[in-house]
Amino acid sequence: MNISKEQIDDLNAVVKVDISKEDYHDKVEKILKDYRRQANIPGFRKGQVPMGLIKKQYGRAVLVDEVNKLLQDNLNKYLNEEKLDVLGNPLPKQQDSFDWDREEFSFEFELGLAPEFDANLKTKKPVTHYKIVADKKMIEEQIERIRKQYGKLISKKEVGKKDEVTGTFTNQAEEIDHKSTLELDKIKNKKVLESLTGKKPGDVVTLKTKGLFKEDYLLSGALGINRDKADNLNIEVNFTIEEINERQPAELNQELFDKLFGKDKITSEKELKERLKADAEKQFEQQADQKLLNDVTERLIETTKFDLPSEFLKKWIQMTGEKPLSPEEANDEYEKSEKGLRYQLIEGKIIKDHNIELTFDELKEFTKGFIKSQMAQYGQMNPAEEELDAIAGRVMSNQEEVKRLSEQLMSQKLLALYKEKANLKVKEVTYENFVKEVYG
Known part of the structure; x- marks a missing residue:
């Protein structure tokens, strides 16, 4: 067997593999003899089938299989020994006059080679490295949330502007029937706040969904519907008040600190x-x-x-997918994947360097x-x-x-x-x- 490489340019090469009869003959003969020993063909005793008949029936298939195994094994070995950095896989070149009845075979494969380049981390223009700080406002808001979360609920008979009101939202046409608790400090619409203030358990208030909350995402949870539906919802819903509570914030004391972080971790x-x-x-x-x-x-x-061996890669994409692609489709796929391929090569270079x-x-x-x-x-x-x-x-x-x-x-x-x-x-x-x- 002889393997040689023709360098087309820095990014493309052709590897030629010549296989002679001596490379495959003994292996093919051994397999055919094994077939003969195991063959059950009408008119012949097992193991006594003429070798000529075995070769006629199985010879071509065994030859093709063994030559392809030889080809794959030795091509991969050659690429590793020569340390060729190949993109994709070798592509066999079409041979219109190929003949399996010959005793010697030649195969050619196109290779797309990885480019040589330097990956410099010290780019001329600096990259912004954000250091995110928690400012005073954020910490105060978090403390307020913690105090509310661990605070006490005090039952009330009338709704105040900062109370928590539990009730049921209903709208028959939209099939809404969902029990929720409204935190009134999260209500955006002032008219809604006014309409709720002073109400008692059992009262029913009609509310407009559009612009109801300061944060739009709260609407889906309140109504018990998915986010997509809530984002475009502009209807009226009835809200039947069932329970009114004032949340008294927890004191910032040792008891709260211990609940949050364990005994005496924060004092x-x-x-x-x-x-x-x-x-x-x-x-x-x-x-x-x-x-x-x-x-x-x-x-x-x-x-x-x-540079990349772009024409080779487009051909490789066209020929090796789940289904054959047209040149236009392969070109589109290449354009989609080129950026990712470039970074794979850059990352590999950085890792190696x-x-x-x-x-x-x-x-x-x-x-x-x-x-x-x-x-x-x-x-x-x-x-x-x-x-x-x-x-x-x-x-x-x-x-x-x-x-x-x-x-x-x-x-x-x-x-x-x-x-x-x-x-x-x-x-x-x-x-x-x-x-x-x-x-x-």
């Missing part, structure tokens, strides 16, 4: 504010990190210039950390190490889960690298301003 209002600020900013850090990862990715794609590796032990510890955080959501704060090991073992036996967790761990490692090496400009913002800048 003053100052410490409470510091803890709430730290917890909020830790949560915000995850959003800021994801934004940074996305922005560095975009900047690298924008600034790392290289900075010797980033994932070890089994690292992945196992990462998996255990993920499991621990999941368990904490269900109140299991201190699972035993043996239990974590057992669950991690089951998770890591699933290849899809291993792939997903490996990608997450690699993203963490890349993020740490970007924070250390990339050209970043730190910008301190409140969460409110972060949302405005990032999401408009």
Whole structure:
């Protein structure tokens, strides 16, 4: 067998594989002899079927199968030995005059080669690294919510402007019949507030749904309907008052601090504010990190210039999908996937240049950390190490889960690298301003 490569240009090559009779003959003969021993053909005793008949019936199929195995195994071996960085898979070139009755065969494969380039993390224009801070207003609002959540409900006979009113919303045409509790400080419409003020249990008030709440998302929960329906709803509903309560906020004292964080973990209002600020900013850090990862990715794609073997890749997309595509369809698919392919190559280059590796032990510890955080959501704060090991073992036996967790761990490692090496400009913002800048 002989394998040779013709370099077309920096991104394209053709590999030629020549297979002679000596490469496949003995293997084909052995398989056909095995077929002869096992063949049950009417008119012949088992094992006594003439070899000529066996070759006539099975010879071509066995030959094709063995030549294709030889071809695949040796082509892959050649690509690995020559360290050819191939995009997609080799594409066989069409041979109109190919003849399986010959004893020697030649096959040609088109290769699309990965480009050589440098991936520089120190981009000329810096990437914004947001540091989201919890400002005084946010902390005060959170404390107010906590005090209300842990406060006492005092029953009342008439509705006041800051009370909580429980009742049932009804609208026969829209099939609405849902019991809800209205927090009147979340009502947007002043006329609605006036119409509710002074009412008593048993009274029925007609309310317009459009613009009812300060936050639009509250409407779906209040009426017991899905969000899509609520977003466009502009009707009148009847609200039958059943119960009226005033929520008396909890005092900021040691009893409340212990309920929130455990006995004597927080001992003053100052410490409470510091803890709430730290917890909020830790949560915000995850959003800021994801934004940074996305922005560095975009900047690298924008600034790392290289060509791709685009015509080869379009042909590869056209020929290797679940169903054959037209040239136009393949071109569309290529345009959709080109950006992702570019970043895969850039990411691979960065990982190689900075010797980033994932070890089994690292992945196992990462998996255990993920499991621990999941368990904490269900109140299991201190699972035993043996239990974590057992669950991690089951998770890591699933290849899809291993792939997903490996990608997450690699993203963490890349993020740490970007924070250390990339050209970043730190910008301190409140969460409110972060949302405005990032999401408009």
